[in-house]
Amino acid sequence: MAFTSTASETSSDLRMSYLDVLEAEAVHIIREVAGTLERPVLLFSGGKDSAVMLHLARKAFLPGQLPFPVLHVDTGHNFPEVIEYRDKVVAEHQLTLRVAHVQDYIDDGRLTERPDGSRNPLQTVPLLDAITQHRFDAVFGGGRRDEEKARAKERVFSLRDEFGQWDPRQQRPELWNLYNGRHDPGGHVRVFPLSNWTELDVWHYIAREEIPLPAIYFSHQRQVFLRNGMWLAPGEWGGPRRDEQVQERTVRYRTVGDMSCTGALESGAATIDEVIAEISLSRITERGSSRADDRMSDTAMEDRKREGYF
Amino acid sequence: MTTLSLDTTRDGELLRLATAGSVDDGKSTLVGRLLYDSKSVLADQLEAVESASRARGYGQADLALLTDGLRAEREQGITIDVAYRYFATGNRRFILADTPGHVQYTRNMVTGASTAHLAVILVDARHGVVTQTRRHTAVAALLRTPHVVLAVNKMDLVGFAEDRFAEIDDEFRRLAGSLGVPDVRSIPLSALRGDNVVDPSTEMPWYTGPTFLQHLERVDLDEDLTALPARLPVQYVLPDGSLAGQLVAGQLRLGQQVLVTPAGRPAVVTAIGRLGTPIENARAGMSISVKLDGAGEVGRGDMIVAADRIPTTSRQVTATLCHVAERRLGEGTRVLVQHQTRVVEATVASIVDRLDLATLEHTPNSDPLVVNDIATVVLDLDEPIAADPYRLIRGTGSLLLIDPADGATLSAGLVGPAFR
Numbered sequence: 001m002a003f004t005s006t007a008s009e010t011s012s013d014l015r016m017s018y019l020d021v022l023e024a025e026a027v028h029i030i031r032e033v034a035g036t037l038e039r040p041v042l043l044f045s046g047g048k049d050s051a052v053m054l055h056l057a058r059k060a061f062l063p064g065q066l067p068f069p070v071l072h073v074d075t076g077h078n079f080p081e082v083i084e085y086r087d088k089v090v091a092e093h094q095l096t097l098r099v100a101h102v103q104d105y106i107d108d109g110r111l112t113e114r115p116d117g118s119r120n121p122l123q124t125v126p127l128l129d130a131i132t133q134h135r136f137d138a139v140f141g142g143g144r145r146d147e148e149k150a151r152a153k154e155r156v157f158s159l160r161d162e163f164g165q166w167d168p169r170q171q172r173p174e175l176w177n178l179y180n181g182r183h184d185p186g187g188h189v190r191v192f193p194l195s196n197w198t199e200l201d202v203w204h205y206i207a208r209e210e211i212p213l214p215a216i217y218f219s220h221q222r223q224v225f226l227r228n229g230m231w232l233a234p235g236e237w238g239g240p241r242r243d244e245q246v247q248e249r250t251v252r253y254r255t256v257g258d259m260s261c262t263g264a265l266e267s268g269a270a271t272i273d274e275v276i277a278e279i280s281l282s283r284i285t286e287r288g289s290s291r292a293d294d295r296m297s298d299t300a301m302e303d304r305k306r307e308g309y310f
Numbered sequence: 311m312t313t314l315s316l317d318t319t320r321d322g323e324l325l326r327l328a329t330a331g332s333v334d335d336g337k338s339t340l341v342g343r344l345l346y347d348s349k350s351v352l353a354d355q356l357e358a359v360e361s362a363s364r365a366r367g368y369g370q371a372d373l374a375l376l377t378d379g380l381r382a383e384r385e386q387g388i389t390i391d392v393a394y395r396y397f398a399t400g401n402r403r404f405i406l407a408d409t410p411g412h413v414q415y416t417r418n419m420v421t422g423a424s425t426a427h428l429a430v431i432l433v434d435a436r437h438g439v440v441t442q443t444r445r446h447t448a449v450a451a452l453l454r455t456p457h458v459v460l461a462v463n464k465m466d467l468v469g470f471a472e473d474r475f476a477e478i479d480d481e482f483r484r485l486a487g488s489l490g491v492p493d494v495r496s497i498p499l500s501a502l503r504g505d506n507v508v509d510p511s512t513e514m515p516w517y518t519g520p521t522f523l524q525h526l527e528r529v530d531l532d533e534d535l536t537a538l539p540a541r542l543p544v545q546y547v548l549p550d551g552s553l554a555g556q557l558v559a560g561q562l563r564l565g566q567q568v569l570v571t572p573a574g575r576p577a578v579v580t581a582i583g584r585l586g587t588p589i590e591n592a593r594a595g596m597s598i599s600v601k602l603d604g605a606g607e608v609g610r611g612d613m614i615v616a617a618d619r620i621p622t623t624s625r626q627v628t629a630t631l632c633h634v635a636e637r638r639l640g641e642g643t644r645v646l647v648q649h650q651t652r653v654v655e656a657t658v659a660s661i662v663d664r665l666d667l668a669t670l671e672h673t674p675n676s677d678p679l680v681v682n683d684i685a686t687v688v689l690d691l692d693e694p695i696a697a698d699p700y701r702l703i704r705g706t707g708s709l710l711l712i713d714p715a716d717g718a719t720l721s722a723g724l725v726g727p728a729f730r
Contacts, residue, residue: 016595018324018403027585027597028556031545035610035651060597062586064549145394152393173421173634175722176708177556178648182717196405198396 019205025177026193027060029156032179033138033191034060034067040138040191041098041131044070044089046082047256048213049142049194051089052202055211056193057140058093069096071139073127075119076103077235077259085214098134100126117239118261128164137188138181146198156195162186200279207272216253219270224249230263254279322398323531328407328422330449331432332442336463339372340432340501340522341395341408347508348523350397392422402527416667416682417634419449420722424708428457428529435468435498438478444485445667451489452630452684452728454704457529458486460496461522465514466503472516489670493529497522535559535594539619540568541698541706542600543650544612552583552599553608558650558705560616562600563591567617570605571696572652576617577605611652613696613706621696621706627689629709629723630665630700633679639711639720640678646712647691647723650705655692655714662686665728672728679721686727699726 016024033040042057044050058066072086090097102122105111111122131139145152155174160166161184172180181189194202206213224231224247225240231251232239239260240246251264252275269278331337344350363372395406407422423429429450433443443460450458460482468474479496486494497506498517505511508523520528540560544553562568566579581601582589592598602608615621627647633639639658647656664675665684672686679685700707711721 016593017321019321021324021595023585024556024595024597028545031554031556031597032651035546059585060554061546061548062583063552146396149393152395172719173417173722175421175424175634175710175719176704177425177558178650178708178710180648180710180712180717180719182712184716196394196396198398198403200398201403 019201019208022197022201023056023059023205025196026056028177029179029191029193030057030060030140033140033181036179037138037181037189039134039136040068040140041134041136042066042068042070042140043142044072044086044095044097045256046072046086046089046214047142048202048206048217049144051211051213052197052205053140053142053194054089054093054095055209066093066095069098069134071098071100071127071130071134071136073100073123073130074102075123075258076101076106077119079214079216079233079253079256079259081216082214082256085212089212098130100130102126116260118258120258120261123258124164131164131188137183138191139188140191140193142194143190143192144194144197144199144202145192154192154195156192157181158190158192159183160188160190164188166190200276203272203276203279207276214256216256217275219250219252219268219274221248222251222264223247224251224264231265232261232263233259235259322401322403324403324405325428325526325529325531326405326407326426327428327430327526328409328419328426328455329430329432330409330419330423330446331461331463332434332440335432335434336501337408337432340430340461340463340499340507341406342372343501343504343507344406344523345395345397347504348397348399350395392418399523399527404526416445416449416632416684419446420453420632420634423450423453423455424722426453426455427531428459428526429455430459430461432461432463433478433482435462435464435474435478438474439481439485441668443482444670447482447485447491448489448665448667448670449632451486451491452632452724454701455491457493457495458491459522459525460494461501462496462498463501465498465505465511466500470498470505470511470513472514475514475517495519495525497525536561538594538703539616540566540614541616541621541703542598542614543652543706544608544610544614545651547609548599552581552601553612553614554597554599555614555651556597557592557594559594559703561591561593562598562614568602568614569617569620570602570608571613571615571621572623572694573612574623575605577602577614579614613650613652615696621698621703623694623696625691625694626659627691627695627697627709627723627725628662628727629687629689629725630728631679631683631685631687631711631721631723633681633683633685633721635713635718635720636681637713637718637720638678638680641676644714645689645720646714647689647695648710648712649695649697649708652695653712654695657690658711659688659690662688684728689723697725700724701726 102119143151155171157179183189225244234240252267253264269275329337393408397404409418409422431446462475462478475498499506506521510521538559540562541558542555544555546554548554568577579600580603582592583599641658641661643658645656647654661676663672663686665672698706707725709723710719713720
């Protein structure tokens, strides 16, 4: 049996750009999860990567509804604009929202506030508890391999044991587009449909698909103070200290995380195209510019991932 | 001089490549150099590499540190697993699967190369084509990677000698030719110095071909999956009855006559949706949903195929296996076979032979498979699958063997005999 070439005249009109390829791949991954696992959930923080994830997941099942809930791990240190955005998106698309509150854990003593005030590392326990409580067996994350060295080695379907832990040396080989999400009883699989996307790809896709984002991604006036070379917003979490001076700056956020450790950058980029132009010229990575917790050590992300972090 | 820009447009093409090399061939340095010279390394990443290099007492930044990600790798100075890197030039985006060359070479390279359009195989110019090169080239040939590049590294250590390069190139071409690799290219370079990686070398005026990056930018990406017969594995049934999946080969158009396998029921395509938008034609690579008339009940695990060029539906499959698990796989073992979206129970009926990747000899051998073995096996399936020979359609000619006890992936399977 041999197949001779009979490419029809329409094939050239159907050329796929790299964004088309990335979109088709992500949708394939999302549909594989829906087709093979029992109780998926999509992590939704209101950040740009989770906004893109949600958009892709919704498109994957059109004209149907999203067949699984979304989960927000709420540090309690939120940008009000982001929570407003989250609730609007949930209402508009009639999503089922689950929230795991870090504050609850601090209130009853299961977790202790860190001296630096950051609650990013505290998200792991409420996340794992929510996974256990709702018996989620597949958790979609917006992680991208270009973000960080440890992520660069993670599979698209990444197994977690019953303690939610990742073992980078025991990863299942991932071949072709054949994903294997079988997991131990009590374990689950983290799934990263945006694995092969870069920060710029995400922005180009947001522009192409006209995906709404929280306002803090775009240039605005904000009261901020300088700590460790980063502009932080004041808040109940412990800033500013006595020696830190609050001033008004024109800023935007490049990532959205815990308010205590997510830095703003001085920027006049007020539209998606201006943001893309700014990122294209930037000589600093997304995490390096805006995440204090990843600056702590060379292997900070690897260590947190092993423990069960996003 | 290659034009470089991070400000890529939204409609450039995507090239996936995989690298392989022996220990000390300088693969991490080549990848680091590629990222560095293509301006894909940002200031804070470079700063981290410089400070790590200083801490180890190196005189200059060790670009290999850009890609050695995990703590164990840094401590042992080796690359453990497949790592993915992303870079872009004016007209293309690249996804690079960086696979280690030491132990577990076959498993890692098979993983990295299974999705690649292009495989990069590194050799040290002082040593030329070695056993490991033969293995890597054989894996690329086995997986039918459309393009293979031989990066002849460390040319500075052989005095940039043209005759040394020609000798290696000649041997490599003979090897690749005997394996049926469709497109090969050798490039003399020095990753450490940057010669012919991004910018042309001033030390090798006798070489007039493209630099490494120029080749990546120019290589023909048109695998012509669209010319193949249509193959749409059904992933999921949407609430309106549409059948969702990614077209792995060929094209589908409204009104087309199709068959639903493995049952073999004929049907007609009455609607095609591309993520919510109705379209008339779909091509390989697109994630779509279709409606059929006449097929009856269709669900996940079925496949929609062109009615005039159909796959072989059978309960027995002969496949070439790359064994990727530490546990052994012997005759009589019960396994799950995952073929696109279809999973069936099966028995390893017989293990026929072993392929020696270095000599390319098939030796009759029915011993259980151990990790990194490549073997011809016969699988008896409890239920039929509709498969194509891997050499004709990669997507519907590939399968996984899975341990039903704990779900571990055991082997990668290629339907049909190796290289033929």
